[in-house]
Amino acid sequence: MHRHDCIILGAGAAGLMAAALFRGKDLLLLEHNSLPAAKINISGGGRCNITNENLSPSFYLGDPAFITSVFKTFDNRDLLRFLKANGLEPVLRKSGQYFCKESSREIIEVLLHLTKAVPIRLNTEITGVERETGGFAVHTASGTFFAKRVLVATGGLSYPRLGASPIGFRIAESLGHTVVTPRPALAGLTLQPEQFWMKELSGLSLPVEIGVGRRKLSGDLLFAHRGISGPAVLNASLFWNRGKITVDFLPGVKLKSLLKRPHRSAASLLPLPKRFIKAFFEATGIPQLPYAQMSEAQKQCLSLIKSYTLAPAGTFGYERAEVTKGGVSTDEIDPSTMQSRIVEGLYFAGEVADVTGMVGGYNFQWAFSSAAAAAKSV
Ligand SMILES: Cc1cc2nc3c(=O)[nH]c(=O)nc-3n(C[C@H](O)[C@H](O)[C@H](O)COP(=O)(O)OP(=O)(O)OC[C@H]3O[C@@H](n4cnc5c(N)ncnc54)[C@H](O)[C@@H]3O)c2cc1C
Structure with a gap:
């Protein structure tokens, strides 16, 4: 032997x-x-x-x-x-x-x-x-x-x-x-039914900052058919086990500074793809109105663009x-x-x-x- x-x-x-x-x-x-x-x-x-x-x-x-x-x-x-x-x-x-x-x-x-x-x-x-x-x-x-x-x-x-x-x-x-x-880990995240509106955006990619616990992860988020992916999400999946994550869709930008012209439509003031704004506004119940004409509740919803909270359903699994x-x-x-x-x-x-x-x-x-x-x- x-x-x-x-x-x-x-x-x-x-x-x-x-x-x-x-x-x-x-x-x-x-x-x-x-x-x-x-x-x-x-x-x-x-x-x-x-x-x-x-x-x-x-x-x-x-x-x-x-x-x-x-x-x-x-x-x-x-x-x-x-x-x-x-x-x-x-x-x-x-x-x-x-x-x-x-x-x-x-x-x-x-x-x-x-x-x-x-x-x-x-x-x-x-x-x-x-x-x-x-x-x-x-x-x-x-x-x-x-x-x-x-x-x-x-x-x-x-x-x-x-x-x-x-x-x-x-x-x-x-x-x-x-x-x-x-x-x-380093996997895409699947969504709960409340976030299924994101599936319509499949193929679109945006720079975001994702908060998981005390970690902040910057990079692109890619909307995918199965959920969300892209480097920021892959990194977030490393530190996420269950519970909520927060997405800032306008990283490095102050919402207040964008809304200095409150008589223009809020949607036109946001430097984000039209497809995304339409889906986000519909999902969060924001009307296509100038900021000045929005109710306090609608303004609150708009502020979610800086801190949208979701609880992923899971990951794309070991296959991916x-x-x-x-x-x-x-x-x-x-x-x-x-x-x-x-x-x-x-x-x-x-x-x-x-x-x-x-x-x-x-x-x-x-x-x-x-x-x-x-x-x-x-
Ligand atoms: C699609 C993809 C892209 C990636 N890109 C990058 C990148 O660009 N940069 C980066 O840093 N990391 C990347 N990674 C991660 C990286 O590949 C792994 O972290 C790294 O390969 C781990 O090295 P390891 O030697 O520990 O394991 P592995 O490289 O997985 O090697 C383990 C080996 O053990 C063998 N083995 C397992 N079970 C048995 C068994 N029962 N009998 C005999 N042999 C067995 C396997 O066949 C394999 O050859 C990527 C991973 C994937 C899946």
Whole structure:
């Protein structure tokens, strides 16, 4: 029976980065897809938003002290340096986001080149991990493999068609870890019947600011057939579980300053698409009148354009969610090594852990940073 130094579970972003940095050890990488890096391939509209110029725990849902500690080992500058040293210079686009120049294949090629000496067993479904003397037994549908250490990098539940599965959470729980309830995140939000008027606006996009608890999330809101989407909504879904959110449809604009000419029709004074104003006025019962002729109640309704409150019905679900929030509790992981505090020799990296980033390259940065912390410690 051969015992590997380390078996990495999952050949996604975190698993490949760990394998690239673990160079020189007796490794084995297990993956049930027929190709590695399925999510990197389709990410960022085919160009992979690798990381972001502005990196801090405030862009994440998770324990800020834990996240800071992991980034101390390997942050966005380290990632960019590492990629440059391996022939890839990502390009800086809007909002500090770094992308591959032409195609996600560029970063996949770098990772595959760096892991070419590591055996990757594709089409291998991992079914569980057990502790045994001297390490771990990794069970798959095509046999059992043995290792001194195991790195769980099997991601979350989002996009099952690309290979996502609950195996990482199951392994963690079976070995005594707590899993914070997983939920779809960076997903569109579905609506209650009172907001069905928004469905008529399908295809329209507006800059907004969304309030979720104490968080304010700016960006575009896209009205969709199923509900609302767009970057501001995707980010809001990260911090929303249930209850109300507030939408400001005129971010950065004071309503009072717009209504200085109260004898003109209120609708004509608002710098918003006519289609939106018509639907909003009908839904909130505002008549097409000059502001000066409106009743106090109607003026109140108009002010809702700055703070429209709604309780989403849910999210678009794992089929459409870019990530999974929740995961293996970071209270039980050492951030300097990503090693379990419960089981020696067991490591976690990437989305399987309870750290989830906003839109903008934050999730790949997390996958790469946590993988680097694990690889460096082993
Ligand atoms: C459409 C889309 C676009 C995205 N775009 C971006 C972006 O531009 N920037 C960004 O930062 N983030 C983006 N993300 C999020 C990002 O892809 C993930 O956060 C990241 O891939 C997580 O890395 P990971 O290695 O933890 O998991 P994954 O990359 O999901 O890798 C896990 C691997 O484990 C394998 N696996 C799972 N279960 C088993 C099993 N039972 N047996 C064997 N293998 C298994 C999977 O097949 C997969 O290859 C996007 C996500 C989606 C869905």
